[in-house]
Amino acid sequence: MQKGFATLEVVLVLLIIAVLASCAVPNAARVLDSVSLDCETKRLYTELRHIQSYDRMAFMKDTHFKDDAETLPLNFEIKETHYLLEQRTNPEKIYKQYFLPQGFKLSYPAAMDFKWISFNDMGKPQSSTDKTLNGHMVLTSRLGKRLYFVFDTVGRFRGSRTRPQ
Numbered sequence: 649m650q651k652g653f654a655t656l657e658v659v660l661v662l663l664i665i666a667v668l669a670s671c672a673v674p675n676a677a678r679v680l681d682s683v684s685l686d687c688e689t690k691r692l693y694t695e696l697r698h699i700q701s702y703d704r705m706a707f708m709k710d711t712h713f714k715d716d717a718e719t720l721p722l723n724f725e726i727k728e729t730h731y732l733l734e735q736r737t738n739p740e741k742i743y744k745q746y747f748l749p750q751g752f753k754l755s756y757p758a759a760m761d762f763k764w765i766s767f768n769d770m771g772k773p774q775s776s777t778d779k780t781l782n783g784h785m786v787l788t789s790r791l792g793k794r795l796y797f798v799f800d801t802v803g804r805f806r807g808s809r810t811r812p813q
Contacts, residue, residue: 678791684749685789689807692731692754692787692797695746696805699724699733700767707769723764726785728753734764751790757783771803784812 699722706721722743725732731754733744748754766774785797796808 681789681791685793689795700771703767704771723766725764753788756785773799
């Protein structure tokens with residue numbers, strides 16, 4: 649009786665492993681892309697909520713509390729591969745800058761012509777032209793999946809995988 653494996657047995661096992669791996673790798677890439685998109689979505693929601701609360705706090709401080717602490721409203725400036733949180737009264741002072749992962753893009757429809765988003769005293773989104781915004785931004789992943797950030801004139805945000813009407 650001989651011990652060990654025949655060459656044919658080893659080749660068949662390697663062939664089975666290669667077939668299974670070729671099925672698993674594309675699926676794993678899609679799953680990783682979805683997880684990355686969800687992570688970036690949560691980060692973007694957090695940043696928008698942060699700016700919304702910070703802007704409301706700055707307005708409240710200006711009207712109700714007069715102290716030496718400087719609380720200035722923030723803007724959310726959209727670039728294609730990153731976004732900036734900067735102070736509204738001093739655009740050169742960047743509060744935070746965040747670069748999206750490689751291959752991700754953040755955009756808004758061409759019909760919505762604005763440079764940045766801020767929030768008024770009631771938490772409603774406004775554009776750089778001081779008009780109340782009602783629209784959406786689009787976050788696109790590496791593999792082309794899109795998530796729409798829909799915001800309304802009341803100041804609510806929601807995510808949608810389908811294009812808003």
